[in-house]
Amino acid sequence: MKKSFFLFFFIITFSLFSQIRLTDVNFEFKKNNDYHQLTTNVNPITSEIFTFASDKESIFGARFNSSVFFSDSLTIKKPNEYNFLLGSSFLENNNPILYWATKNYEEIIGIEFDFENRVTKTIELNVNLKEAFIFNEFSEKGTYYFLIEDKESKAIQLISLKGKTIQKNTLDFSKYNFKDDKQNKTTISDLLKEYGLTKIEKKGFNSFEAGTSKLKYYLHNDTLIFTLDHVTTKTQVLELNLSTFEVNESVFLQNTTEKNIKQSNSLLVNNYLFQLKSNKDIFQIQILDYTNKNLINSYTIDKINPSPFKNSTFYSQTSNSSPRKLKNTKKFINKTSNTKIGALIYNYNGNYIATFGGSKDIRRNSDLLLGVGLAMTSVAAGYNGFDYDTFSGDLVIQNTTFEVVLNSSFEETENNEPLFIDKINQFTSNNKNIRYEHYFPFDNYYILCHYDKKNKAIVLTKFQDGIQ
Structure with missing residues (x-):
């Protein structure tokens, strides 16, 4: 689908100014692409950026400070049976927590990443969505939401996960x-x-x-x-x-x-x-x-x-x-x-x-x-x-x-x-080694997070609207 608008020739003319590589961190996905997942979340309070990558065997977490400099990383063994990375939110201590689910959403757990003390903690969450019809799920301002219909009561509910806190509200x-x-x-x-x-x-x-x-x-x-x-x-x-x-x-x-x-x-x-x-x-x-x-x-x-x-x-x-x-x-x-x-x-x-x-x-x-x-x-x-x-x-x-x-x-x-999305489209189409790319707003610009297959690294790149 053609997302770009009018000024592709501007992108070519100013391609040298289209992106700024902010930082990267070494990481290698193990084989079996079916298990590869990459997600990024920004702490709305501290403006720290947290990127998490997982394959069949392990979970890798990287922390970047508010100036988008690499701060620290942690690698842990992936828990058995929890193969679906839903998203993340943040605890009151500003530690990120990753939410993982089993195949049928019967069980959901949270994994807290404590980068300061270099430890993680698994948190059992009392959420079972096996018997629910899930309309959508999304995150906003550090909270992860499920919009569901309870199959038994037929009521529409909004379930929110914020850190360890679970809230269920019938709409x-x-x-x-x-x-x-x-x-x-x-x-x-x-x-x-x-x-x-x-x-x-x-x-x-x-x-x-x-x-x-x-x-x-x-x-x-x-x-x-x-x-x-x-x-x-x-x-x-x-x-x-x-x-x-x-x-x-x-x-x-x-x-x-x-x-x-x-x-x-x-x-x-x-x-x-x-x-x-x-x-x-x-x-x-x-x-x-x-x-x-x-x-x-x-x-x-x-x-x-x-x-x-x-x-x-x-x-x-x-x-x-x-x-x-x-x-x-x-x-x-x-x-x-x-x-x-x-x-x-x-x-x-x-x-x-x-x-x-x-x-x-x-x-x-x-x-x-x-x-x-x-x-x-x-x-x-x-x-x-x-x-x-x-x-x-x-x-x-x-x-x-x-x-x-x-x-x-x-x-x-x-x-x-030119617009930032035009530059991202050009950048990704011209780089065959890019995998699992996604972008997010940060400050007054956008950051593209992707995996560099050739250099085996997770890369954060800056893009802005206009001629930069």
Whole structure:
């Protein structure tokens, strides 16, 4: 999927200034890649960075101080049966604690890393999720969360692990009405099971496919925000206070002037809600103030008139192939009318750099032709049991999108500098020895953590927006 935006040529021109290697630590993964895991967490109080790597036999932990200098490391034997590294949080003494689970989540333990005294401690946690339906799990500000449905009571619960403390809270959605896409009464549990739940990161980039998800969640300060866009008439918003665990609802109605809307969606960015809708004739964007629901700006793309975005080009891209330019708005409308529409938006230097469009799963023509050819050959040979689906090719993603830069008033403008994600993409694509890479915000920049297969080291590299 093409994550980059406008200025790839800038990245090439300024490639020497694209990244700064901050630090590294020697480490070698043992064989059997199935057991390799690498994760990083930042202590929100001390700003220390902790990176943990594990293979089939051992767990390696490295500590970096707030200036991103290597401080210390510890290696321990991996506990038997606990093969799934869930994540980490921090104890009151600021020591990191790693959470490990058995295959079926029947048992979860914590391993405290005490770098000062060079010891570790295993902590048994009274959490058994074998009989739970896990909707999602995530970490925020040093706490690890599970959003689940208890299979026996059918109640939705939010379980939090913070150090050794386990808190279970039942979430009450009973006073709110939920309907499916056919306007039949349903429950939020059924909706979560049908559509899944996608996390939208507040900082950094999200994939365009994440932006097309119908049910999303956002972490904003001490509030967990759910947005439901499975019906075309509205965006239903549920705000969960992570201190009181109270749930409040807001509803943002879609503009009803257009009829026969086939698709709709939304994306929450800072304090603005971008609402999208489309049918066979139009693709519409409206930007609302999240606090008062006032309309800030709106744009409509139709088949007849030129695009309101004069600096944008429509593209269609299948899997990782080169993007194909579309001639006009009619082509764009035709291709997006039968897709899951969505948006990818990044706020940089007061501007909103956005991708709008649609996504769908397709089978490549070459795979389809191969399947037809094999089927015909099979029939000609007198064999009628040919399984066409087996040879019809795997599904791949096709995105039909355009990119635009909006200023603080949500009017089209220009961006003249490359973004950190472009630099990371270039860096990783040009380095074949990179493994298990992930990035995270730190201070006013981003750090890419990865394993260098050639040099057998865990490396932290700095990336920033703009020409650096």
